[in-house]
Amino acid sequence: MKKLVLAEKPSVGRELARVLGCRIREKGYSEGEGYVVTWALGHLVELAQPAAYSERYRRWSLRDLPMLPDVLQQEVIDQSQEQFQVVKTLLNRADIESLIIATDAGREGELVARWIMKLSNYTGPAQRLWISSQTDSAIKEGFEKLKDASLYDNLFHAAESRAAADWYVGMNVTRALTCHYDAKLSAGRVQTPTLALMTNREDEIESFAGQFYWTLKADFGTFSASWYSSEDTIRISTEKQATELEANLVGKEGVITSLETADKNEQPPLAYDLTELQRDANMYLDFSAKQTLDVLQRLYEQYKIVTYPRTDSRYITHDIVATIPQRLRALGTTPFGSYATSFANNGFRIDEQRFVQDLQVTDHHAIIPTEQRVDLARLSNEERSLWELIVIRFLEVLSPDYEYRTTTLVANVENQKFQTRLTIPVSQGWRDVARIIGRRSAASLMVDDVDFNSSLTSLTEGSPVQIASVKLRKLSTSAPERYTEATLLSAMEHAGRFVDDANLKKRLTNGLGTPATRADMIEKLIQNNYVERKGKELVPTPKGREVVRLAPLQLRSPELTGQWEDRLAKIAEGKEASGPFIADIKKNAQELVNQVVQSGETFAPKFTNSKSCPFCKGPMMKVVDEIGQDHYICQRLSCSYEEMEVKKRVPVVKAVSETAPKEEKPKAVVKVVAKAKPVVDATGKKKVLVMKKALPKAAPLTSFSLADDKEVNMARSYTWETVTEVVRPSKLAYRGAPVREERVHSKAQEDRPWGNTGKTAFEADNASQGGGTFADFLKASKERNKRNDGKKRK
Numbered sequence: 001m002k003k004l005v006l007a008e009k010p011s012v013g014r015e016l017a018r019v020l021g022c023r024i025r026e027k028g029y030s031e032g033e034g035y036v037v038t039w040a041l042g043h044l045v046e047l048a049q050p051a052a053y054s055e056r057y058r059r060w061s062l063r064d065l066p067m068l069p070d071v072l073q074q075e076v077i078d079q080s081q082e083q084f085q086v087v088k089t090l091l092n093r094a095d096i097e098s099l100i101i102a103t104d105a106g107r108e109g110e111l112v113a114r115w116i117m118k119l120s121n122y123t124g125p126a127q128r129l130w131i132s133s134q135t136d137s138a139i140k141e142g143f144e145k146l147k148d149a150s151l152y153d154n155l156f157h158a159a160e161s162r163a164a165a166d167w168y169v170g171m172n173v174t175r176a177l178t179c180h181y182d183a184k185l186s187a188g189r190v191q192t193p194t195l196a197l198m199t200n201r202e203d204e205i206e207s208f209a210g211q212f213y214w215t216l217k218a219d220f221g222t223f224s225a226s227w228y229s230s231e232d233t234i235r236i237s238t239e240k241q242a243t244e245l246e247a248n249l250v251g252k253e254g255v256i257t258s259l260e261t262a263d264k265n266e267q268p269p270l271a272y273d274l275t276e277l278q279r280d281a282n283m284y285l286d287f288s289a290k291q292t293l294d295v296l297q298r299l300y301e302q303y304k305i306v307t308y309p310r311t312d313s314r315y316i317t318h319d320i321v322a323t324i325p326q327r328l329r330a331l332g333t334t335p336f337g338s339y340a341t342s343f344a345n346n347g348f349r350i351d352e353q354r355f356v357q358d359l360q361v362t363d364h365h366a367i368i369p370t371e372q373r374v375d376l377a378r379l380s381n382e383e384r385s386l387w388e389l390i391v392i393r394f395l396e397v398l399s400p401d402y403e404y405r406t407t408t409l410v411a412n413v414e415n416q417k418f419q420t421r422l423t424i425p426v427s428q429g430w431r432d433v434a435r436i437i438g439r440r441s442a443a444s445l446m447v448d449d450v451d452f453n454s455s456l457t458s459l460t461e462g463s464p465v466q467i468a469s470v471k472l473r474k475l476s477t478s479a480p481e482r483y484t485e486a487t488l489l490s491a492m493e494h495a496g497r498f499v500d501d502a503n504l505k506k507r508l509t510n511g512l513g514t515p516a517t518r519a520d521m522i523e524k525l526i527q528n529n530y531v532e533r534k535g536k537e538l539v540p541t542p543k544g545r546e547v548v549r550l551a552p553l554q555l556r557s558p559e560l561t562g563q564w565e566d567r568l569a570k571i572a573e574g575k576e577a578s579g580p581f582i583a584d585i586k587k588n589a590q591e592l593v594n595q596v597v598q599s600g601e602t603f604a605p606k607f608t609n610s611k612s613c614p615f616c617k618g619p620m621m622k623v624v625d626e627i628g629q630d631h632y633i634c635q636r637l638s639c640s641y642e643e644m645e646v647k648k649r650v651p652v653v654k655a656v657s658e659t660a661p662k663e664e665k666p667k668a669v670v671k672v673v674a675k676a677k678p679v680v681d682a683t684g685k686k687k688v689l690v691m692k693k694a695l696p697k698a699a700p701l702t703s704f705s706l707a708d709d710k711e712v713n714m715a716r717s718y719t720w721e722t723v724t725e726v727v728r729p730s731k732l733a734y735r736g737a738p739v740r741e742e743r744v745h746s747k748a749q750e751d752r753p754w755g756n757t758g759k760t761a762f763e764a765d766n767a768s769q770g771g772g773t774f775a776d777f778l779k780a781s782k783e784r785n786k787r788n789d790g791k792k793r794k
Contacts, residue, residue: 001095001096001097002031002033002034002035002036002095002096002097003034003035003036003096003097003098003099003100004035004036004037004038004090004091004093004096004098004099004100005017005020005035005036005037005038005099005100005102005129006038006039006040006087006099006100006101006102006103006113006116007037007038007039007040007102007103008039008040008042008102008103008104008109008112008113009039009040009041009042009301010039010041011301011302012039012102012134012301013029013030013037013038013039013102014030014037015134015139015301015304016037016102016139017030017032017035017037019136019139019140020032020034020035020037020143021033021034021035022035022036022037027086028082028083028086028087029086029090036090036093036096038086038087038090039083040080040083040087040103040112040113040116041080041083042112043077043080043111043112043115044076044077044080044083044084044087044112044115044116045074045075045076045077045084045112045115045116045118045119046074046075046077047072047073047074047075047163047164047167048072048073048074048075049075050067050171052073052075053067053069053073060175060178060179061179062175062176062179062180062597065172065175065176065179065593065597066168066172066176066586066589066590066593067171067172067175068168068172068586068589068590072163072164072167074115074118074119075119076119084116084119084120087116087120088116088119088120091116091117091120091122091124092120092121092122096124097124097125098124098125098126098127099117099122099124099125099126099127099149100126100127100128100129100143100146101113101126101127101128101129101149101152102129104308104310105129105130105131105132105308105363105364106310106363106364106516107155107158107159107162107363107572108159108516110152110155110156110159111156111159111160111163114156114159114160126148126149126150127146127147127148127149128146128147128148128149128151128152129142129143129146130142130147131308132307132308132311132364132365133304133307133308133370134300134301134304134370135304135370135371135372137371138370154571154572154573154574155572157571157572157578158568158569158571158572158578160578161568161571161578161581161582162564162568164582164585165189165564165581165582165585166188166189168582168585168586168588168589169188169189169555169585169588169589169592170186170187170188170189172589172592172593173187173188173551173552173555173589173592173593173596174186174187174188176592176593176596176597177547177550177551177596178637180596180597180599181550181601181602181603182603182636182637182638183603183635183636183637184635184637185546185547185550185603186528186547187547187551187552187555188555189555189560189561189564190512190513190517190521190561191521191524191525192547192548192551192555192556193495193512193555193556193557193558193560193561194488194492194512194513194521194522194525195525195530195531195540195544195547195548196548196556196557197483197488197491197492197498198482198483198488198531198538198539198540198544199540199544199545199548199549201480201482201483202482202539202540202545204479204480205479205480205482208479208480210476210477210478210479211476211477212239212474212475212476213235213236213237213474213475213476213477214235214236214239214241214242214472214473214474214475215227215234215235215236215472215473215475216236216242216245216246216249216470216471216472216473217470217471217473218249218413218418218467218469218470218471219467219468219469219470219471220411220418220465220466220467220468221465221466221468222459223409223420223456223459224420225409225411225418225419225420226418226419226420227245227416227417227418228417228418228419229417230417239474242472242474243472245416245470245472246470246472248414249413249414249416249467249470250467250468250469250470251466251467251468252413252414252466252467253413253464253465253466253467254411254412254413254414254418254464254465254466254467255411255412255462255463255464255465256409256410256411256459256460256461256462256463256464256465257410257411257412257461258408258409258410258461259407259408259409259410259456259459259460259461260407260408261405261406261407261408261457262405262406262408263403263404263405263426264403264404264405264406265401265402265403265404265429266401266402266404267351267354267401268349268396268397268398268399268401268402268429268430268443269393269396269397269430269441269443270314270315270354270355270366270397271314271315271316271355271366271367271368271393271394271397272314272366272367272389272390272393273311273312273313273314273366273367273515274293274296274309274310274311274312274367274515274516275312275489275490275492275493275515275518276314277292277296277367277386277389277390278292278293278485278486278489278515278518278519279485279486279487279489279490280389280442280486281386281389282484282485282486282489282536283442283484283486284389284442285382285385285386285389286536287382287386288485288519288522288523289485289489289518289519289522289523290519290520290522290523291382292386292519293309293310293516293519295382295383295386296309296367296386297309298383299383299386299387299390303372303374303378303379303383304370304372305330305369305370305372305374305387306367306368306369306370306387306390307364307365307366307367307368307369307370308364308367309367310364310514310515310516311363311364311365311366311367311515312362312363312514312515313360313361313362313363313364313365313366314360314366315355315356315357315360315361315365315366316355316356316357316361316365316366316368317356317357317358317361317365318356318358320356320365320368321350321356323371324348324350324398325344326371327368327369327370327371327394328340328341328343328344328348329341329344330369330370330371330372330373330374331369331374331391332373333373333374333375333376334374334376334391335436335437336391336392336395336433336436336437339395339433339436340395343395343398348398348399349397349398349399349400350398351397355397367390368390368394369390369391369394374387388437388439389442392433392434392437392439392441392442393442393443395430395433396430396433396434396441396443397430399429399430399432399433400427400429400430401427401429401430402425402427402428402429402430402431403425403426403427403429404423404424404425404426405423405424405426406421406422406423406424407421407422407424407456407457408420408421409421409422409456409459411465413465413467420456422456422457430443482537482538482539483537483538484536484537484538485522485536485538488522488538489518492511492512492513492518492521493511493512493518494511495511495512495558495561495562496511496558496562498557498558499557499558499559499562511558512558512561513561522538525544528544529541529543529544529621529623530543530544530547531544541605541621542605542606542607542608542621543605543621543635545605546603546604546605549601550596550599550601550603552592552595552596553595554588554591554592554595555592567581568581603635604619605619605621605635607619607620607621607622609622610622610632611632613634613636613639613641613730614641615634615639615641615730615732615733616634616636616638616639616641616730616732618634618635618636618639619634619635620632620633620634620635620641621633621635625644629644629645629646630644630645631643631644631727632644632645634730638731638732639730639731639732640728640730640731641726641728641729641730641731641732642726642727642728643724643725643726643727644724644725644727645722645723645724645725646722646723646724646725647720647721647722647723648720648721648723649718649719649720650718650719650720650721651717651718652717652718652719
């Protein structure tokens with residue numbers, strides 16, 4: 001008898017098969033003496049579409065909302081049917097005694113496996129593999145410590161409840177918005193509040209009214225210091241006060257009222273979780289969140305040099321501490337080798353309070369290097385750059401504090417306060433790590449790393465000082481900055497900041513979405529044309545701003561996610577049943593649909609540089625495709641007309657000037673035939689005589705000509721014209737509205753010297769449509785009836 005191992009992805013499945021000795025490769029699985037290893041393709045099963053519950057749900061209609069099936073069904077994803085059948089067959093094979101669930105160790109990974117088991121009707125024994133690394137030693141250790149799958153039942157119930165809640169709310173609200181506003185709109189408990197963060201910021205930027213302020217810095221000869229108000233700010237709010245200070249302070253004497261020196265230290269940053277790594281990769285490497293996750297997944301699965309990527313923890317557990325020396329030695333052949341080897345041989349910092357925290361680790365610990373030796377030659381530039389960030393942070397965590405000495409000076413001149421500070425590093429500590437490869441640490445410092453004049457150390461409290469000169473600067477307040485992926489990830493992670501309710505703040509400790517889903521959510525907003533990238537900035541489109549304006553108020557705030565995550569956590573811990581949660585979700589979905597239906601608002605996006613639809617006169621959104629062509633899409637779902645602008649190369653005919661110099665005709669090439677003929681000269685020696693004979697002239701061509709070469713004094717050149725082409729005809733064209741032709745020619749085309757009839761292309765096309773015979777009309781009628789029957793069957 002054999003055990004079946006179910007992995008989440010083919011790459012992970014193949015690695016498990018290699019370690020387990022499954023060398024026989026079949027389509028969709030590998031087999032060995034004791035194990036059969038197969039895999040999913042991510043999700044093989046999903047929640048069924050609405051049409052699975054009722055035929056009337058095939059058509060989107062407000063009359064059928066809300067859709068609240070008693071129990072949600074699952075169905076196999078069409079593209080995954082073949083692999084699902086492979087897994088199902090293996091699960092029901094006679095020689096399979098048990099199943100080992102080896103999908104990703106987390107809530108979603110549990111859901112992937114359990115739904116496959118459910119649709120395969122598998123009821124046999126099951127165990128769970130729970131590992132955070134793909135190294136051979138971690139896999140072998142994981143198989144030695146398999147746990148009973150029933151221990152993770154509550155985790156599965158939480159995952160299934162999350163999926164059901166997203167279905168009930170997402171499906172119903174999306175259909176309600178789309179049908180009520182006649183526009184393709186979508187909403188969700190993570191998507192909408194994330195989009196609202198960006199639209200609210202855009203509103204703040206547009207309503208921002210900047211103000212001027214002034215700062216004053218005085219030169220005391222041996223040092224300079226900034227003026228501070230009684231509120232301890234450097235800002236001077238009025239120009240009058242600024243100029244009075246400038247005029248009255250030059251040459252005035254004062255005294256040093258305070259001179260304090262203190263030794264301080266700053267602890268190293270915590271290790272990376274996925275969100276923190278995505279943020280730094282965006283800031284320092286210009287990686288998108290999705291790009292970071294994709295590269296990180298390769299480092300984990302393909303090279304096995306980092307631990308599990310989709311983690312929300314920045315800590316490790318005590319059992320990992322014993323493996324740190326081996327992880328350090330694995331860096332021996334890299335630029336960090338000497339530093340890491342020194343730690344491995346001489347010891348390193350283990351911070352029990354900040355880094356080693358068992359209670360702070362849920363599914364997986366922080367992202368750190370594995371014990372696998374690193375071959376940098378195999379890594380691409382982007383893979384190496386991201387790996388370096390992870391290693392730098394790992395070594396920083398193990399390093400001593402950054403120590404510095406700060407001297408703060410306060411002077412009083414004419415009852416005005418001036419202050420400056422000198423910071424002198426004593427020990428670089430963890431800040432030295434990044435310098436190994438010529439970088440600065442990605443961790444921000446709590447103190448300004450700026451050195452002022454060292455003469456401060458020679459001064460004493462009570463020493464007299466005199467202002468030699470002052471420098472006045474006029475500045476202005478800055479508008480709030482647009483979100484980048486780095487700052488948006490931070491906002492999603494700490495969404496509780498945007499909630500006033502203290503209890504909900506606590507529930508939102510995990511923020512909007514999960515580390516594993518935030519990158520995909522940002523990409524989804526971009527693909528839906530709700531957000532666009534402008535350099536590093538994420539800018540909401542007019543359509544995206546309308547979605548937030550029209551969505552139910554409850555969906556715009558992170559509060560709903562906070563409430564859900566709190567209850568889902570209780571379900572995962574076994575403290576709450578999923579039934580009451582689903583019942584409340586259904587009630588909530590009903591309320592949200594009613595809010596949309598009862599709204600008196602209209603969908604009115606304010607597009608710039610766009611146009612109106614030629615059929616319904618509705619707004620058209622400009623979208624640039626992947627090859628740079630401009631598309632204009634009507635936003636009314638009942639029309640959905642789409643056209644694009646295409647540049648085409650067309651010939652232009654020019655007359656040749658009579659006075660232009662004539663080109664010399666090339667000399668004619670005469671073709672000959674050479675024949676060798678042997679002859680004997682007077683001395684009796686044989687020679688070869690080559691005889692050449694011109695080929696007969698070919699008959700002149702009389703039928704070949706070029707349309708543009710008929711006139712002698714005409715020259716040929718080309719130009720580019722912008723042509724509008726129909727991508728998707730208007731739905732209104734099938735309902736009796738005038739049918740627009742498939743290609744709309746530009747005015748430039750109609751003005752060409754050939755084919756111009758004096759009518760527009762549309763008029764000419766319609767004018768050419770004459771009558772027909774009875775047989776023609778009968779044939780057209782049959783084709784029309786056939787089309788209508790086909791639509792009904794669909």
